[in-house]
Amino acid sequence: MKTAINFMGIRNIAFALTMLLTVISLGSLAFKGLNFGLDFTGGTLIELGYQKPIQPSDVRDQLRNAGYADAQVQSFGATTDVLVRLRGDDPQLGNKVAQALQAQTGDNQLTINRVEFVGPSVGEELRDQGGLGMLLALAGVMLYVAFRFQWKFGLGAIVSLLHDVIITLGVFSFFQIPFDLSVLAAVLAIIGYSLNDTIVVFDRIRENFRLLRKAELIENINISTTQTMLRTLATSISTLLAILALMVFGGENLWGFSLALFIGVTAGTYSSVYIASVMLIWLKLTRDDLIPPVEAEAVDDRP
Structure with a gap:
């Protein structure tokens, strides 16, 4: 492919933006916490x-x-x-x-x-089980990606998913939007959506390692991201339009659920390019990580 968008050319700016939003989200979660709804507080x-x-x-x-x-x-x-x-x-x-x-x-x-x-004891149990479910989902994602691709891909995917979850929770904490079971369900759905988008990019990167043998890693990521961009935009935009309709017409009871999905889908589209792929650069992914070296054939010394 001769023409590719230089996505990685602004990766340092994207990293600074990511760190700023992540620090704000973590700070809000630490000092303000989440505004748990009646499902959790009783x-x-x-x-x-x-x-x-x-x-x-x-x-x-x-x-x-x-x-x-x-x-x-x-x-x-x-x-x-x-x-x-x-x-x-x-x-x-x-x-x-x-x-x-x-x-x-x-x-x-x-x-x-x-x-x-x-009672609050029921709410605490729901909160603990929900948090455990989210951690198990993240662990399962990392194992799946590491098994299907390679451990560097798995680490990049899990960091990307953590970013999406932290940003979503940070918005709910900063604005003190009620956090109930429907929002927790949306957070779990975000993990699945973001992973799907990341897998598409990762799969193309792995394929291009075989097709573009002379391309460096950054060039490979730019080409792979450009090749999948139309698919990513079509999926993200259509999903966001459906979520917007839910936010407008779903009523107050579904507003928190749809808002969490909207934030998560937006963050997931961004993180699949500027977090998951950038992690591959930092981890110095090479072609040898994906293609095992060919063993030399044994030499027959018999006369």
């Missing part, structure tokens, strides 16, 4: 039934007016049923919420179908 779940259909957004506004600004509201089955999640373990919280809502709904009578309390 709280009260209230199921309400209305006589007439009602929008969750209207219930959310009514609760905010009543002083429950952190309430999470979602539809539950029929259009007349809503599910309210609130912090606190007050046994009378369900009645208080129902009274506050009834005072603002007028003739649309409501009833309390059930009230449940999720």
Whole structure:
């Protein structure tokens, strides 16, 4: 291939940007932490039934007016049923919420179908298991890439994935966006998406090591990235458009999930070029790492 975009020409600038965002994210996680939602901290779940259909957004506004600004509201089955999640373990919280809502709904009578309390111990268990699942996913990714390619590729992939996860968590920590189970699911999905993009670039780099025998590593990466760029952009843009639609029309309950995906997909597209591939340069990947040397044939000394 005669024409290739010099992606690696700005790798030092990209590294500086990466380090800046990573340090900010880690600092925010260390000093501000994540704003864990009710799934992790515990709280009260209230199921309400209305006589007439009602929008969750209207219930959310009514609760905010009543002083429950952190309430999470979602539809539950029929259009007349809503599910309210609130912090606190007050046994009378369900009645208080129902009274506050009834005072603002007028003739649309409501009833309390059930009230449940999720203790903090359950939330801690979910948080610990979620973190363990994420670590196991990262470990599995590294083993898979190291087995399929070579350990230097595996290390580059894992550093790239860690970057994507740290940036996503950093945004949620810096802006104190609620972090619940749906966001955790999005983070796990980011690991799979980012790996897929990285694998495509790695596979082309390995193939070009055989085809472009005179090309240096940096030239190989530039050519391989250019060859896969249209595929990468098509995948990323179509995915981001679907996520944007989810952010706009999915409602508040899916907003955190879609936001995490949007950040992760954007970071994953960037990291597959300027982190995973740059790691190969730092690790000094050579053709000999991928192509085992041919053993010399034994010489027959018999007369």
